[in-house]
Amino acid sequence: MAYEMIVLTNMLIAILFAQSLNLITGFCGQVSLGHAAFLGIGAYTSAMLTKSGLPLVATFIPAMVIAGTIGLFVGAASLRVRHDFLAITTMGVSFLFTGIIRKQDMLGGEMGIAGIPSPEGGRVGLLLMALCLTILFIIVMIYIKRSWMGYVFDSIAEDEDTASIIGIDVRRFKLFAFILGTAGAGLAGALYAHQVRFIGPDSFGFVESVTVLSMVIVGGIGSIWGVTIAAALLSVMPQFFQVIDDYKLLVYGMLLFLAMRFLPEGLGGLTKTFRKDRGQT
Amino acid sequence: MLAIEILIQGLIQGSIYALIALGLTLVYGLLRILHVAHASLFTLGGYLGVLITNATGSLFLALLLAMIIVGFVGMASYRILYYPILSRPPLIALIASIGIFIASEEVFRIIFGPFSISYISPPLQNQIDVFSGIMLSEARIMVVLLAFILLLGMNWLARQTRLGIATRASVVDPDMAMSSGVNVETIRYSIFFIGSAFAAAAGVMVSLLNNLVEPTMGAVPSYKALAIIVLGGLGSVRGALIASLMLGVIESFGTIYFGNLLDRDSLAFAFLILVLMIRPKGIFTKG
Numbered sequence: 001m002a003y004e005m006i007v008l009t010n011m012l013i014a015i016l017f018a019q020s021l022n023l024i025t026g027f028c029g030q031v032s033l034g035h036a037a038f039l040g041i042g043a044y045t046s047a048m049l050t051k052s053g054l055p056l057v058a059t060f061i062p063a064m065v066i067a068g069t070i071g072l073f074v075g076a077a078s079l080r081v082r083h084d085f086l087a088i089t090t091m092g093v094s095f096l097f098t099g100i101i102r103k104q105d106m107l108g109g110e111m112g113i114a115g116i117p118s119p120e121g122g123r124v125g126l127l128l129m130a131l132c133l134t135i136l137f138i139i140v141m142i143y144i145k146r147s148w149m150g151y152v153f154d155s156i157a158e159d160e161d162t163a164s165i166i167g168i169d170v171r172r173f174k175l176f177a178f179i180l181g182t183a184g185a186g187l188a189g190a191l192y193a194h195q196v197r198f199i200g201p202d203s204f205g206f207v208e209s210v211t212v213l214s215m216v217i218v219g220g221i222g223s224i225w226g227v228t229i230a231a232a233l234l235s236v237m238p239q240f241f242q243v244i245d246d247y248k249l250l251v252y253g254m255l256l257f258l259a260m261r262f263l264p265e266g267l268g269g270l271t272k273t274f275r276k277d278r279g280q281t
Numbered sequence: 282m283l284a285i286e287i288l289i290q291g292l293i294q295g296s297i298y299a300l301i302a303l304g305l306t307l308v309y310g311l312l313r314i315l316h317v318a319h320a321s322l323f324t325l326g327g328y329l330g331v332l333i334t335n336a337t338g339s340l341f342l343a344l345l346l347a348m349i350i351v352g353f354v355g356m357a358s359y360r361i362l363y364y365p366i367l368s369r370p371p372l373i374a375l376i377a378s379i380g381i382f383i384a385s386e387e388v389f390r391i392i393f394g395p396f397s398i399s400y401i402s403p404p405l406q407n408q409i410d411v412f413s414g415i416m417l418s419e420a421r422i423m424v425v426l427l428a429f430i431l432l433l434g435m436n437w438l439a440r441q442t443r444l445g446i447a448t449r450a451s452v453v454d455p456d457m458a459m460s461s462g463v464n465v466e467t468i469r470y471s472i473f474f475i476g477s478a479f480a481a482a483a484g485v486m487v488s489l490l491n492n493l494v495e496p497t498m499g500a501v502p503s504y505k506a507l508a509i510i511v512l513g514g515l516g517s518v519r520g521a522l523i524a525s526l527m528l529g530v531i532e533s534f535g536t537i538y539f540g541n542l543l544d545r546d547s548l549a550f551a552f553l554i555l556v557l558m559i560r561p562k563g564i565f566t567k568g
Contacts, residue, residue, distance in 0.1 A: 031372055077554065077557075077558055080557065080558055080561045081557050081561045082561075083371070084309075084313075084315055084371065084375075084511070084515060085511060085515070085557060085561060085562065085563075087315065087372075087375065088315075088507055088508060088511045088553070089511075089553070089554055089557055091504065091507065091508075091550075092508065092550035092551075092553050092554045093550075093554070095504065095546055095547045095549075095550040096543075096547045096550050096551055096554070098547065099543045099544045099546060099547020099548070099550075099551075100542075100543065100547065102544055103542055103543060103544065206504065207383070210376075210379050210383070213376065214376060214379075214380070217372070217373075217376050247387065247391070249383050249384065249386065249387040250384045250387035250388060250391070252380075252383060252384075253379075253380045253381060253382070253383035253384025253385070253387065254380065254384050255380070256376060256377065256379065256380025256383070257362070257377045257380035257381050257384065259380075260366060260369075260373050260374070260376050260377035260380065261365060261366060261377060
């Protein structure tokens with residue numbers, strides 16, 4: 001039972017993490033290749049706090065606030081660049097984060113932080129917390145998508161110049177997406193740190209950022225359900241492929257390529273025609 | 282004296298970056314795609330360099346063969362990887378490319394084994410006194426010379442030949458070039474061949490400098506080359522070359538003076554972000 005619970009918790013954290021990126025990349029159309037940095041910020045914040053004696057629940061808010069604040073700065077910087085330039089800038093953020101962490105002895109440096117205390121309520125408690133927070137975040141996402149803010153995000157993702165011409169304060173909404181998205185990643189990081197109980201700079205590198213971006217893209221950009229399913233599948237996939245451990249990344253890379261080749265709109269794209277029939281897009 | 286040595290070190294590193302970044306920026310100019318899988322070709326070049334040298338004893342032959350073989354692999358990568366998804370948004374191609382890159386590291390691991398491979402008898406390791414006491418190995422001098430020759434050849438190709446003119450036309454305006462009778466597909470295949478061959482040359486050079494090749498050797502150069510072509514203004518060849526040398530020098534000074542704050546790789550990206558904040562479209566882009 002313990003194994004299934006670990007897999008399930010992993011899956012939920014992956015879903016939360018992928019949804020937080022979905023808000024930035026999917027809803028608002030801003031590509032981020034450095035999202036794992038914010039998972040890392042949340043994880044480090046939470047781990048440092050629980051190691052100093054706070055209960056895990058009390059670290060959620062600090063983890064979100066710190067990740068969101070740094071997200072605000074990255075977002076503000078990202079306002080200056082677009083498209084491919086944005087992708088590369090956010091990739092830089094990912095490398096900058098691991099580079100800084102590596103040199104901070106306070107944060108364990110190269111060695112990382114070990115011996116993160118077990119969350120209160122043990123594995124079950126963590127699973128329940130992950131479940132509640134993920135559902136909560138998805139509800140917020142659905143609410144945003146259905147509110148007029150969702151339409152604003154759509155218009156920015158579609159064509160931000162036109163959006164600003166019709167009077168939308170593009171900068172403000174982009175920043176909002178960045179803050180909420182990175183705070184969500186920080187939350188996922190807090191859970192992640194206590195799931196694996198050991199974190200280091202390499203847990204939050206570029207490959208992890210690409211992994212989460214691929215969850216969003218395989219799921220179908222902006223599709224809440226598509227991304228949920230993709231994150232769930234892609235996060236448990238390595239467990240299935242554990243048997244042929246050597247080929248894990250090979251299978252994963254090929255899957256990314258094939259998904260882009262044959263299913264460029266992602267899983268969410270599959271249902272799109274169906275939804276169009278019902279008068280929704 | 283130390284400063285000059287650091288400067289030379291930076292220029293050597295910069296020449297290698299230039300060889301990698303050239304293919305990337307050409308591909309970006311033509312297709313508007315960030316060709317991450319370019320780094321796989323760099324790694325392949327390194328492996329071929331070591332294996333062929335060890336088998337035949339001739340570094341020159343290895344370099345030549347590596348460039349030709351990798352050039353063809355590059356053409357195949359265009360046909361298989363990008364050609365079917367050209368009409369999709371660039372992000373799709375970027376993700377597909379990252380997928381291929383991740384998979385390729387694994388393929389190298391499976392074919393060549395997880396451990397590094399070295400030259401049996403490393404060629405060009407003699408130290409030469411270049412000027413007033415600065416010693417450089419022959420390999421380092423060869424890196425700079427080779428980069429210089431290749432880039433000069435590239436410049437001649439771009440300025441003096443029909444292929445070069447047609448390529449520049451396709452970069453500026455593909456539709457117009459096509460209607461003037463330029464076969465854009467031929468151009469793309471040629472550019473992939475040349476760019477990949479240059480990446481292979483860089484791979485061989487790096488294998489020579491470090492005297493080893495390993496499956497993951499492409500990771501850092503590939504991300505840095507992306508940073509370089511962004512710094513130089515995407516698609517600009519001259520910008521990419523200047524940015525390569527600049528980054529090489531900045532890195533080698535930076536690791537000395539800021540080494541306790543940031544590691545070498547994040548230094549490059551800190552510089553990149555700083556520049557992009559001031560000039561959001563790269564240093565050498567007008568407007």
